[in-house]
Amino acid sequence: MRCLVLGASGFIGGHLITSLADSGHQVVAYARHFDSNHSISTNTNIEYVTGDFCNEQRWNELLTGVQVCYHLISTTVPKSSNDDPIADVTGNIIGTLHFLEAAKKKNVRIVFASSGGTVYGRINTDSIDEHHPTDPLCSYGITKLAIEKYLLLYRELHGMRSVVLRIANPYGEGQQPDAIQGAVAVFMGRVLRGHTIDIWGDGSVVRDYIYVQDVVQAMIAASEYGGRLNVFNVGSGVGVSLLELLGMIEQVTAKKADIIFHPSRSFDVPRNVLNITAAQKELEWTPQIPMIEGLKKTALWMQEKINDSL
Amino acid sequence: MRCLVLGASGFIGGHLITSLADSGHQVVAYARHFDSNHSISTNTNIEYVTGDFCNEQRWNELLTGVQVCYHLISTTVPKSSNDDPIADVTGNIIGTLHFLEAAKKKNVRIVFASSGGTVYGRINTDSIDEHHPTDPLCSYGITKLAIEKYLLLYRELHGMRSVVLRIANPYGEGQQPDAIQGAVAVFMGRVLRGHTIDIWGDGSVVRDYIYVQDVVQAMIAASEYGGRLNVFNVGSGVGVSLLELLGMIEQVTAKKADIIFHPSRSFDVPRNVLNITAAQKELEWTPQIPMIEGLKKTALWMQEKINDSL
Numbered sequence: 155m156r157c158l159v160l161g162a163s164g165f166i167g168g169h170l171i172t173s174l175a176d177s178g179h180q181v182v183a184y185a186r187h188f189d190s191n192h193s194i195s196t197n198t199n200i201e202y203v204t205g206d207f208c209n210e211q212r213w214n215e216l217l218t219g220v221q222v223c224y225h226l227i228s229t230t231v232p233k234s235s236n237d238d239p240i241a242d243v244t245g246n247i248i249g250t251l252h253f254l255e256a257a258k259k260k261n262v263r264i265v266f267a268s269s270g271g272t273v274y275g276r277i278n279t280d281s282i283d284e285h286h287p288t289d290p291l292c293s294y295g296i297t298k299l300a301i302e303k304y305l306l307l308y309r310e311l312h313g314m315r316s317v318v319l320r321i322a323n324p325y326g327e328g329q330q331p332d333a334i335q336g337a338v339a340v341f342m343g344r345v346l347r348g349h350t351i352d353i354w355g356d357g358s359v360v361r362d363y364i365y366v367q368d369v370v371q372a373m374i375a376a377s378e379y380g381g382r383l384n385v386f387n388v389g390s391g392v393g394v395s396l397l398e399l400l401g402m403i404e405q406v407t408a409k410k411a412d413i414i415f416h417p418s419r420s421f422d423v424p425r426n427v428l429n430i431t432a433a434q435k436e437l438e439w440t441p442q443i444p445m446i447e448g449l450k451k452t453a454l455w456m457q458e459k460i461n462d463s464l
Numbered sequence: 465m466r467c468l469v470l471g472a473s474g475f476i477g478g479h480l481i482t483s484l485a486d487s488g489h490q491v492v493a494y495a496r497h498f499d500s501n502h503s504i505s506t507n508t509n510i511e512y513v514t515g516d517f518c519n520e521q522r523w524n525e526l527l528t529g530v531q532v533c534y535h536l537i538s539t540t541v542p543k544s545s546n547d548d549p550i551a552d553v554t555g556n557i558i559g560t561l562h563f564l565e566a567a568k569k570k571n572v573r574i575v576f577a578s579s580g581g582t583v584y585g586r587i588n589t590d591s592i593d594e595h596h597p598t599d600p601l602c603s604y605g606i607t608k609l610a611i612e613k614y615l616l617l618y619r620e621l622h623g624m625r626s627v628v629l630r631i632a633n634p635y636g637e638g639q640q641p642d643a644i645q646g647a648v649a650v651f652m653g654r655v656l657r658g659h660t661i662d663i664w665g666d667g668s669v670v671r672d673y674i675y676v677q678d679v680v681q682a683m684i685a686a687s688e689y690g691g692r693l694n695v696f697n698v699g700s701g702v703g704v705s706l707l708e709l710l711g712m713i714e715q716v717t718a719k720k721a722d723i724i725f726h727p728s729r730s731f732d733v734p735r736n737v738l739n740i741t742a743a744q745k746e747l748e749w750t751p752q753i754p755m756i757e758g759l760k761k762t763a764l765w766m767q768e769k770i771n772d773s774l
Contacts, residue, residue, distance in 0.1 A: 236621055239614065240561050243553065247610075251550050285597070289616050296613045300557075303606045304549065306585075306599050311546055 156180040156219045157377075158262075160207065160253075161226030163188045165329045165336070166267065166321075166369055170224060173370050175199035182216060208249040213256030222377045223257065225250065226267040228294070231335050235294035246297040247304075254304060258312040265376045266305055268298045270320035270362070270387050270428045280393075283429040284320070284385050291423070306384055317376040319369075322389030322428050326366030326448060327455035337396070338363060342403050342453060345411050346460055355418030357397035360425040362389035365448035368441040375437040383436050389428035390441050402446055406453045466490040466529045467687075468572075470517065470563075471536030473498045475639045475646070476577065476631075476679055478505075480534060483680050485509035492526060518559040523566030532687040533567065535560070536577040538604070541645050545604035556607040557614075564618055574626035575686045576615055578608045580672070580697050580738045583630055590703075593739040594630070594695050601733070616694060627686040629679075632699030632738050636676030636758060637765035647706070648673060652713050652763060655721050656770055665728030667707035670735040672699035675758035678751040685747040693746050699738035700751050712756055716763045 157174050161167045162183035171183045175197040184203045203216065207227050210216075217223070229245030230238075257264065272295030273288050290296045305316040329336045331343020344351050372388040394402075400411045434440050443451075467484050471477045472493030481493045485507040494513045513526065517537050520526075527533070539555030540548075567574065582605030583598050600606045615626040639646045641653020654661050682698040704712075710721045744750050753761075 236617070239617075240558055240565075243557050243561065243610075247553050247557070248550055251553065255550075287595070288613075290613060291617065291620055293614075293617065296610060296617065299613065300553075300606060300610045303598075303600060303609065304603075307546070307549075307601065307603065307606065310601055 155221050156182070158182045158184060158216060158220045158223040159226065160184050160223065161228070161267075162202075164226055166324055166366060167226050168328050169326070169366050169370050170226070170373060171195065171200055172197065173367075173374065182220065184216065207253075208245050210252065213253055217257055217260045217262055220260070220262050222263045222265065224265045224267070224373055224377070225253070228298075230294050230297075232269070232272050232292045232294040233334065235292050235297075239293040242293040242297050247300050250301050251304065254308055254314070258308055258314050262314075263377060264305060264314065264316035265373050266301065266316060266318045267373075268302055268318050268320045269295060270322045270389055271426055273299050273302075273320055274426070275423075277423050277426055280425070281391070281427055281429040282387065284387055284432055302385065309384070316384065317379055318385045319372060319376055319388045320385065320428070321369055322362035322364050322387070324364055324366045324369045326452050328366070329452070331456060337361070337399065338403075338449070338452065339456070341400060341411070342407065342449070342456055343460075345403050345407050345409050346453070346457060348409070348412075350412045350414050351400070352414050352416055353396055354416045354422065356415065357400070357413070358395050358424070359422055360393040360395050360427060362392065362427045363394055363399070363445060364388065364390045364441060365443040365445075368443055371442070372433060372437065372439050375439040379437055381436050383432060386433040386437060387428035387430050388433055389430055390445065391428060391430040392445070393425060393427040394445065402449050403453075406446065406449045407457075465531050466492070468492045468494060468526060468530045468533040469536065470494050470533065471538070471577075472512075474536055476634055476676060477536045478638050479636070479676050479680050480536070480683060481505065481510055482507065483677075483684065492530065494526065517563075518555050520562065523563055527567055527570045527572055530570065530572050532573045532575065534575045534577070534683055534687070535563070538608075540604050540607075542579070542582050542602045542604040543644065545602050545607075549603040552603040552607050557610050560611050561614065564614060564624070568618055568622040568624050572624075573687060574615060574624065575683050576611060576626060576628045577683075578612055578628050578630045579605060580630035580632045580699055581736055583609050583612075584736070585733075587733050587736055590735070591701070591737055591739040592697065594697055594742055612695065619694070626694065627689055628695045629682060629686055629698045630695065630738070631679055632672035632674050632697070634674055634676045634679050636762050638676070639762070641766060647671070647709065648713075648759070648762065649766070651710060651721070652717065652759075652766055653770075655710075655713050655717050655719050656763070656767055658719070658722075660722045660724050661710065662724050662726055663706055664726045665732065666725065667710070667723070668705050668734070669732055670703040670705050670737060672702065672737045673704055673709070673755060674698065674700045674751060675753040675755075678753055681752070682743060682747065682749050685749040689747055691746050693742060696743040696747060697738035697740050698743055699740055700755065701738060701740040702755070703735060703737035704755065712759050713763075716756065716759045717767075
């Protein structure tokens with residue numbers, strides 16, 4: 155199978171292209187750039203292509219012979235997306251529409267990485283299913299949602315097959331401790347280096363963390379799915395508070411976390427845990443890696459990375 | 465009160481500015497152009513301003529002293545919006561975001577005309593309330609929905625007060641019989657002129673029609689609303705089939721409709737009738753004009769218009 159991965163230099167993208175190539179698929183790995191931080195796989199099944207998603211002119215060429223396209227590109231992150239919603243819409247919705255206009259003429263399936271953490275907004279339930287209201291509290295969530303709607307529309311109008319995955323908070327090897335996203339990597343990096351950790355609120359905020367290889371398996375399952383549903387939550391289905399997360403990080407690193415508490419921020423919803431029943435049933439997928447095990451693997455990788463940089 | 469009406473040359477906009485001005489409000493009537501078809505009100509409370517919504521540079525100036533802005537602009541119509549979704553997003557979402565970025569610094573309330581006929585998509589109930597899933601079958605509906613979400617977001621982030629009205633199929637005096645939208649005006653115009661009427665399907669398609677003055681009253685009620693809800697259906701709450709509509713048109717015009725039946729179109733949902741309980745309760749508004757009475761008024765106006773053009 156020939157696959158196109160948009161956003162191949164990102165955290166999930168990096169794992170996905172390796173898994174696909176190791177399974178014998180031909181992979182076109184597309185990203186703005188592949189930097190030195192990223193461990194470029196030497197698997198010869200992977201062809202690396204750099205380009206500007208918003209101004210890409212080669213979609214016809216890039217999509218030739220492609221059976222599945224995984225769309226993981228976002229030109230913004232949740233926190234800063236509200237600073238410039240116009241750039242968010244231009245980069246993400248319009249960028250994606252240019253891609254879809256080319257893809258609709260090809261027989262390509264799309265798997266889209268949406269956001270379980272932002273599309274729902276304020277949560278009114280302990281376990282969010284896909285029918286929960288969607289009133290995002292950041293522009294990032296609105297543009298993800300609009301792209302979801304366009305994928306449904308292109309299915310109606312052009313018979314384009316697509317699956318939307320609303321992904322929880324992924325973590326694992328390769329997630330950068332100095333990035334602006336990803337509580338697990340940031341916290342673990344600081345604990346390993348003996349730095350203090352800033353927490354806004356009392357640490358009771360509950361989130362759904364999922365190991366990156368479990369996300370990759372969900373994406374591959376979605377690409378093979380032929381059923382009638384379109385939108386699936388992809389998470390662990392388990393709620394973990396920030397303090398519980400720090401406790402587990404202390405356990406796997408055998409180091410103490412030095413926490414500084416700050417006043418809570420209005421945009422942090424108290425709880426966001428996904429109901430993953432639909433994905434389990436329809437995609438025949440379920441998360442395989444318990445959190446403590448995933449954190450151990452992550453800590454091993456991160457300790458090595460920190461040692462290398464000394 | 466000083467009001468800004470965006471889309472003041474349209475069918476609803478024309479009625480709205482007249483009602484507001486007649487109630488003693490100062491009205492800035494904004495549109496791309498005010499053409500000769502449109503009966504320009506001579507009320508001195510109305511100031512006419514022409515401009516290009518997508519490239520407007522004068523929002524700060526136009527919003528000065530404005531307490532309420534009614535946003536009725538759409539640069540597309542449902543049917544053709546799927547032909548160019550990129551233009552739809554650029555014209556409507558980005559156009560609106562430029563406006564909101566200026567408006568967020570002012571203490572202005574927004575009343576937004578969304579679309580009860582397109583945001584819900586395929587309908588799974590006899591009477592659609594505001595919690596029904598929103599999976600539009602046209603780009604027009606997606607951009608309306610995205611704007612709704614941005615209004616909610618700007619309320620969260622900037623305290624901007626706004627009310628979204630998901631309006632059913634409005635009809636009444638001033639709706640052009642030669643336009644590309646508006647079954648009532650198109651059908652009535654053809655019946656009055658003795659032309660044949662094309663119906664796709666068997667005429668059993670059910671819609672919710674609302675007299676334009678009832679829509680105007682809902683918009684004014686929304687501008688005064690201080691409660692906690694944001695999104696309201698605005699319709700009659702009554703389902704009328706195309707054949708029933710034609711029967712009523714025959715009654716008020718005392719002419720026979722000459723119907724040609726065509727195969728049904730995939731994008732016509734069989735039934736779309738709005739549940740208006742929330743608007744009735746929260747906005748203390750309810751439609752006043754029974755359909756047969758609204759159609760009589762419309763027929764009188766349209767007959768006169770046709771006579772004038774002879």
